[in-house]
Amino acid sequence: MKRFATPRRSAAMLGLALLAVPTLTGCGTATSPPDDGGGGEASELGEFEGQVSLLAWPGYVEDGTNDPEVDWVSAFEEETGCTVSSKAYGTSDEAFSLMKTGDYDVVAASGDASLRLVAAGDVAPVNTDLIPNYEGIYDFLKMQSWNSADGEAYGVPHGYGANLLMYNTEVVTPAPTSWDVVFDGSSAYKGAVTAYDSPIYIADAAVYLMAHQPELGIENPYALDETQLAAAVELLKEQRQNVGEYWSDYLKSIQAFETGDTVVGTTWQVIRNAIGDGAPVEVVLPEEGATGWSDTWMIAAEAKNPNCAYAWLNYIASPEANAQATEYFGEAPSNEAACAFRSEGSCETFHAGDEEYAAQIWYWSTPIAECLDGRTDVECTDYSQWTTAWQEIKG
Amino acid sequence: MTSETSARTHPASAFLHRHVRVRLGLLLSAPLLWLGLVYIAALAALLITAFWTVDTFTGQVRIEWTLDNIVTVISGSLYQAVTLRTVGVAVVVTLIDIAVALPIAFFMAKVASKRWQRILVIAVLMPLWASYLVKAYAWRSVLSQDGIFAWLVEPFGGSTPGYGLHAAVITLAYLWLPYVILPIYAGLERVPDSLLEASGDLGANSWRTFRSVVLPLLWPAILAGSIFSFSLTLGDYITVNIVGGTSQLLGNLVYTNVGAANNLPLASAISLVPIAIIFVYLAAVRRTGALSNL
Numbered sequence: 001m002k003r004f005a006t007p008r009r010s011a012a013m014l015g016l017a018l019l020a021v022p023t024l025t026g027c028g029t030a031t032s033p034p035d036d037g038g039g040g041e042a043s044e045l046g047e048f049e050g051q052v053s054l055l056a057w058p059g060y061v062e063d064g065t066n067d068p069e070v071d072w073v074s075a076f077e078e079e080t081g082c083t084v085s086s087k088a089y090g091t092s093d094e095a096f097s098l099m100k101t102g103d104y105d106v107v108a109a110s111g112d113a114s115l116r117l118v119a120a121g122d123v124a125p126v127n128t129d130l131i132p133n134y135e136g137i138y139d140f141l142k143m144q145s146w147n148s149a150d151g152e153a154y155g156v157p158h159g160y161g162a163n164l165l166m167y168n169t170e171v172v173t174p175a176p177t178s179w180d181v182v183f184d185g186s187s188a189y190k191g192a193v194t195a196y197d198s199p200i201y202i203a204d205a206a207v208y209l210m211a212h213q214p215e216l217g218i219e220n221p222y223a224l225d226e227t228q229l230a231a232a233v234e235l236l237k238e239q240r241q242n243v244g245e246y247w248s249d250y251l252k253s254i255q256a257f258e259t260g261d262t263v264v265g266t267t268w269q270v271i272r273n274a275i276g277d278g279a280p281v282e283v284v285l286p287e288e289g290a291t292g293w294s295d296t297w298m299i300a301a302e303a304k305n306p307n308c309a310y311a312w313l314n315y316i317a318s319p320e321a322n323a324q325a326t327e328y329f330g331e332a333p334s335n336e337a338a339c340a341f342r343s344e345g346s347c348e349t350f351h352a353g354d355e356e357y358a359a360q361i362w363y364w365s366t367p368i369a370e371c372l373d374g375r376t377d378v379e380c381t382d383y384s385q386w387t388t389a390w391q392e393i394k395g
Numbered sequence: 396m397t398s399e400t401s402a403r404t405h406p407a408s409a410f411l412h413r414h415v416r417v418r419l420g421l422l423l424s425a426p427l428l429w430l431g432l433v434y435i436a437a438l439a440a441l442l443i444t445a446f447w448t449v450d451t452f453t454g455q456v457r458i459e460w461t462l463d464n465i466v467t468v469i470s471g472s473l474y475q476a477v478t479l480r481t482v483g484v485a486v487v488v489t490l491i492d493i494a495v496a497l498p499i500a501f502f503m504a505k506v507a508s509k510r511w512q513r514i515l516v517i518a519v520l521m522p523l524w525a526s527y528l529v530k531a532y533a534w535r536s537v538l539s540q541d542g543i544f545a546w547l548v549e550p551f552g553g554s555t556p557g558y559g560l561h562a563a564v565i566t567l568a569y570l571w572l573p574y575v576i577l578p579i580y581a582g583l584e585r586v587p588d589s590l591l592e593a594s595g596d597l598g599a600n601s602w603r604t605f606r607s608v609v610l611p612l613l614w615p616a617i618l619a620g621s622i623f624s625f626s627l628t629l630g631d632y633i634t635v636n637i638v639g640g641t642s643q644l645l646g647n648l649v650y651t652n653v654g655a656a657n658n659l660p661l662a663s664a665i666s667l668v669p670i671a672i673i674f675v676y677l678a679a680v681r682r683t684g685a686l687s688n689l
Contacts, residue, residue, distance in 0.1 A: 245639075
């Protein structure tokens, strides 16, 4: 994507805006933005407000300040005249509490936050008719349990991927193929193991237990009854003896791998990308499978800039922008046409569009008392129990 | 002459002149309002929240009076363990700071020339000019596996303690050192040199002088300094987050309950623990008269 080098002129900007998103601007001019007061979806759009505030995972909103080559925000700003301000968050819980401040128009939420945001009334249903690029999204990502409720869409799918295992190739030999190196075999790297600092990491232990202790009968890592949760907690308490530090700030994780303080642990592709040649590290998707995410761009119920918010949802779902953002983060895109705009082979790495593969990733979702795997004879542990358990694991 | 002057003054000022209490009230009302509203009211709101509860799915605070949070914090083994750890860290940090601060403060107050005294005071204060975060992250890189600490001690067969409770203690002791040096320095300044000379003339060696003359006079100043390092450590969570590895203190529990768990009531209940501890500590210290040294 080329950056527009010409100086900004309001007339040129308006022209560009009219050309780029005819459906949005064509709908109405002076009509007021959606007056939902928290809940209802927009039926038509008004003028752009001139700014929009985004809350997203690191690497989702890049305007070239981190890397001049990585920039898909400037083009959006040029097109629409909506100046983007953004904040990156480290855990879904952080996103959930930040959304309560009401400072953000748009949030990119994973499945373990999205349903909670819907339940809390912090996000509004999204009228996908106002988002032309929604057409191009893979059907198997639309109207899923984590991005819709009561038959209403609550956002636009962004991308999906797996939580990977990163290891220092000089220290961790032979190259691991199993999560074993961070669980039962973690004592070999005592003090240099890392894990993700969030209750949702309990699901990673559950995925491992699914393969290694089948007698527990775990069907879905987010649907754990008391016994299964206890087993996962036990495993994580053992792991804690060997953990050097937990991470939720991805910059801290990058630094720890670069200095060698951490040599093995769970990570995201974007962290691997950021390290570059800074340290001898490699990532692998272990044989047990992995937890992962399928993210959704959602609009705040009390959004101050709903029109610019819709414009962003449309823009980031476009094949070009979706390709850039998801390639940079290291995940499969949500737009069917995005692979044409990504570098050779990058879509294959992430099995973009491969429905079967996508089904093998355990996407983050909020554990609730009503078992997600369909069991009715037991009550499952909910997220607050996971939170308590996580604090006990950390001790 | 005086009656002439007062006749010419404004009636309001004449009124205020006669009514001392009204004058005092007006003078203090603005700062008292500030203290009352912004400080005490906020603290009270925090404490009241401890008796509420939270809807775990939507994350909304529900106003239902309950003692559950308090009971959880008092009886939960996790909170007991973390409280003990926090108090332990606070005590160790305070002891280290006093041990380091005493000789430095003594040198500054009794040995150094006036010129050096000034230079040393500036040197002690200098770290306070830099941001807390920068200093904590500096220690993160110092204590890293390929950091300067490892580089220094490895030739002698040592190794860096790595991130963990030790690193947190080292960093916190460094961060609060100026707050401990300054009261002790001020206390030593007030110890007359003649007492030290008299002690020497009567045949006491320097250790005896320190123990029998300086220390009793200095005790309140040391306790005053310890209040800073002790209370600041009790509430800290950022340093522990940066260099503490997997360990967590009370501050981290408060932080995760507000941030990650979104459970403000439980966080309020946990925050009562350091408040209670510091009240006990202050009450104990008050008896020694150290508070007048602050």
